Amino acid sequence: MQKLSERTAGFTDSVIRRMTRISSQYGAVNLSQGFPDFEPPKEILNRLKEVTEGDFHQYSITWGAQNFREALAEKQSGPMGHEIDPDKEIVVTCGSTEAMMAAMMTVANPGDKVIVFSPFYENYGADALLSGAEPIYVPLHPPLFHFDRDELEAAFQKQPKALILCNPSNPCGKVFTLEELTFIAELAIKYDVYVIADEVYEHIVYEPHRHTYIASLPGMWERTISCSSLSKTYSITGWRLGYIIASPEIIDVARKVHDFLTVGAAAPLQEAVIPGLKFGPDYYESLRQKYTKKRELFLNGLDDIGLAHTVPEGAYYVLMDIGEFHYDSDLEFCEVLAREVGVGAVPGSSFFKEPVNHLIRFHFAKKDATLKEALDRLSQIRKKMPAGSR
Structure with a gap:
């Protein structure tokens, strides 16, 4: 054999x-x-019951149901500092796991280098290797898990294609400060590097810390692939609903990758979660x-x-x-x-x-x-x- x-x-x-x-x-x-x-939340569960009796059991649009994308764009536009176009800047995925894999395959060619902070969520190394990319690991130093600026710039000097940023971080719970994110953004622009941002814990941040979307920083919208999920925010990890938000040029490629990975996320579940996307502050x-x-x-x-x-x-x-x-x-x-x-x-x-x-x-x-x-x-x-x- x-x-x-x-x-x-x-x-x-x-x-x-x-x-x-x-x-x-x-x-x-x-x-x-x-x-x-x-x-x-009850509002989501109640809508799920209604959806089972409706006409939501066949394929939705490959990159996400129209009303789902519109609700998501409305939810995220303010915090991300950009008026998100639901038709050109979103692709809905089967969880953030697929979102991260699709993002990696959108950006990286075999042989490219990708910066990964350590500690890291275990999928990141696998995503890089499955894409044929080579991880460059940069340590986050305990107990506060800060990065050393010289060590990070040394990694950028190796000409990576992208950096993976998990913020807030799994497993260490680090929330990157605005100052740290600004430094990362400056390096990304200086060395022409994409940032793949995993932000699934965006709404679980403890005082006095604040979550900042790196895509909202000057010059970063065009080079950031923002990945997230509804799993943690609405306690629906089994629903496998995630998404990528990025510029139209990036999303055009990500949609092709997504189409041939999973075709589309579950149509009835996209419909059922929309009440959650419309929750207020x-x-x-x-x-x-x-x-x-x-x-x-x-x-x-x-x-x-x-x-x-x-x-x-x-x-x-x-x-x-x-x-x-x-x-x-x-x-x-x-x-x-x-x-x-x-x-x-x-x-x-x-x-x-x-x-x-x-x-x-x-x-x-x-x-x-x-x-x-x-x-x-x-x-x-x-x-x-x-x-x-x-």
Whole structure:
């Protein structure tokens, strides 16, 4: 038999999704894969019921239903500082996962270089490799996960085609400041580099931090591919509704890629979510307050147990330091944690290019009762975790 494609030789299956399966196997509280266990807004669910009786069961327009794109353009135009044309500057995708893959394939030719901040969401490296591109990793330095300006410019000097920016960041919860984004934008313009912006946590940002769309900065609309999703904002991760917003020249190419990747996102779900796209500022303020309380509950619980952790500025992830348990492998630690303690987490090494094995990632997008149960189990961690191999 001939050898299969070697494109996937540089990466494994998703460690995040693997840890969900392991959590399920051991009946662990799943704080690994970042999906909520509470319902979407009632307005969306009510519209979904109506849609099932309507004529929305066949293909929609490949790049997104007209009314969906119009509602999305109206929602995003103000915050992004640009009057978005729903007919020329949007393509609706099957989640932000496809949006990022389509963006990468729109920009990168085989052999091109792409800058990726580390830590990074695990798909980014795979997206680059599947596109035939070469990742250039630039570290974000803990505990605040700042980048070194000289290190970043050195990466730009390697003539990359694009930079991937996750803001707010998964897994570290960093929210890039206006000053940092301005510096990145200046480098992108100076070295003629595109920015692929993953902004799925745009509405989950904690005081006093503020999210800024890099596409809104001077000179950046034409070179930014803004990718996002409705999954986190409306608690509908299973609906797989994402999108790309960019200039007409970029969208023209992205639509071709999208067309041959998935044809189109689910038509009935596009129709059902439109009430959410029309929510006013009160909804997003309520969302921020909800997650602020969850962050406080979970982080205070970790503090009470005496477990060292980061403090996210945005998104809903926290990195916990497991150094005291003396495991050489954070993957082994997470597997034992699920089995013996009953809490699911993701090994931090799956997010870092650097040899980081002392961090694991939890998420707190869960009901308060779920978080309290997880904390109750974690309170027994020092009694139940067997000694590591170090």
